Amino acid sequence: RSSIRDICGPEPESFWLGNLKQFFMRQAGEGDFELQERYGRIARLHGSIGGEYLWVADPKALQHIYQASGYNYAKQPERRALSRLHSGHGLVWAEGEVHRRQRKTMLPAFGAPESKALLPYFIHISESLSMRWKDILLASRDFAKELDVTEWLSRATMDAIGEAAFDCQFGALDNGGSEVLRAYNNLLPMVLGVPTTDGIWKRDAMRIFNSSAIVEWIHDRQTNDVLQRARECEQMVMKVAKELVSSKAEALVQGKGSRDIFSLLVKANAAEDAASRLSDEEMYAEMRTILLAGHETTAMALSWALLELARHPEVQTRLREEVRGCKRGEELSASALDSMPYLQAVLREVLRVHPPAIHNFRQAVRDDVLPLAHPITTKSGSVLTELPIQKGTRLILSIAAYNRDPDLWGSDPHMFDPDRWLDGRVKKGQVVGMYGNLLSFSAGVRGCIGWRFAIYEMQAFLVELVSNFEFGPTEDLKRLRREPCGVVAPMLEGEQAVQLPLRVSLANYDV
Ligand code: HEM
16 A cells, blocks of 8 residues: 555546646646645645655655665656656666766766866856847847847857857857757757646656656657657767767877866766776767756746846846946956855845756655654644655655745745845755755755856856846736746747747946
8 A cells, every 4th residue: 555645635636637737737836836835845646547646845855865865766767768868878867876877977077166167168158148139239229129038048058058068169149059059949848848738648657667668668669749859859969979079088188188077077987997987878978968957957047037137126236236346347256256145145046936947756766764844644634753655656856845935945935035045034954955955956866966067157147147238027928937848948828939038228337
């Protein structure tokens, strides 16, 4: 018998989909916030055709799963199989020993000094974006224009990944980039898609095989538009990956190593003993992984940041004043960024309210007992301070709900208010997440390897854009939706494309 059958949760809407339609076919996080409101931090959800999930937002339980349990909570097999479609057998896909080996080789490229050394790349790309926008605004009637900022940020973060991760000029800002890069644009929303009843059912029903190898075998024999696009993308990027791996290896032999992520990875791999070294196939997969994991996530986080600045002009003005006061025309340095507390507070608040990924999906590898920070009362009336978990239990770890827990972030967790980070409202103590105790970068052995890279990149972009431009809302924002499609993407009601139209104008220099 399932150990979670006695846990409270909503009644299933249907046998075919359980609660999955009401949970997933909403704007990002709405299903989570409703469970949080009604059941607290632990709930049971019904999956398709009799399946079930344990939904977890309790900080102590999450800390146990992410931090203390190592590989005891593995990725769900059918989700791993999906990740193979967009990034191959690389780090996002790998489990257990294979993951440990891949991650050990990749870690040195993502350390604190290595990430800090990438700041000049990010400054350079953010200035290029700024110049493009200035050209557009200066040519417009009142130096203001409605721009789809997500489209621009997607291109800019693609160029940033190109330079900082691969030492390649992708040219996405200048000319939309090559065929490969255009294929990567919006790949996640395309492959994982805005949830539909059909899509949710098909994805969840794969659960019955309980094997990523079988689901991958099925994917390899299916044809549909999504799989076709994923395959084309793979073929295109593999060509580039092969060239890149051999040119980096050649540069290393000639002693011409560079500081980009991939050069460091090739170097670290060459230093490994033969048994733990990444194969060529794995290196190609890591390139695809970094391209995808490091591109859309940052573009979306920056988009939500500009949206919140547009909605909160007082935050925008205060941030601009701090940035201009600290920067004073000098080249931006990491220590200058550290001297901007409001910038740090704004960035943390954006990542708290708008985490680009809102769930992690896991499965218990063995029987376990979850400790709970907040006791729960079961359907039969027992009060539990810890929860037994049976091997095979499927869990939905809610980044969205944890990031809005009133016990951790203050009594108004749904409000965007950077001041909570400065006035003591944010609770200190139990550490679950890796940046500001947020779960936005996940945590533990599978936590985001690129989080420092992302933080430097986003800081560089925010400093450049806020000091030069003013952001305001547009009429279209009345139709704005936060769509969960691999990453949380802005879309407009009734339209399919990822987009965020904001009014952008030149910022006043007298302020
Ligand atoms: C705002 C930006 C970012 C956010 C919010 C973010 C978030 C995350 C999250 C939640 C995970 C865990 C996924 C899971 O376990 O299923 C993850 C993993 C990962 N991220 Fe990031 N990420 C960001 C930027 C980046 C960047 C810039 C890079 C690389 C340059 C990167 C590379 C990776 C990789 C390789 C993994 C897999 C780690 C592993 O499984 O060991 N991410 N990220």
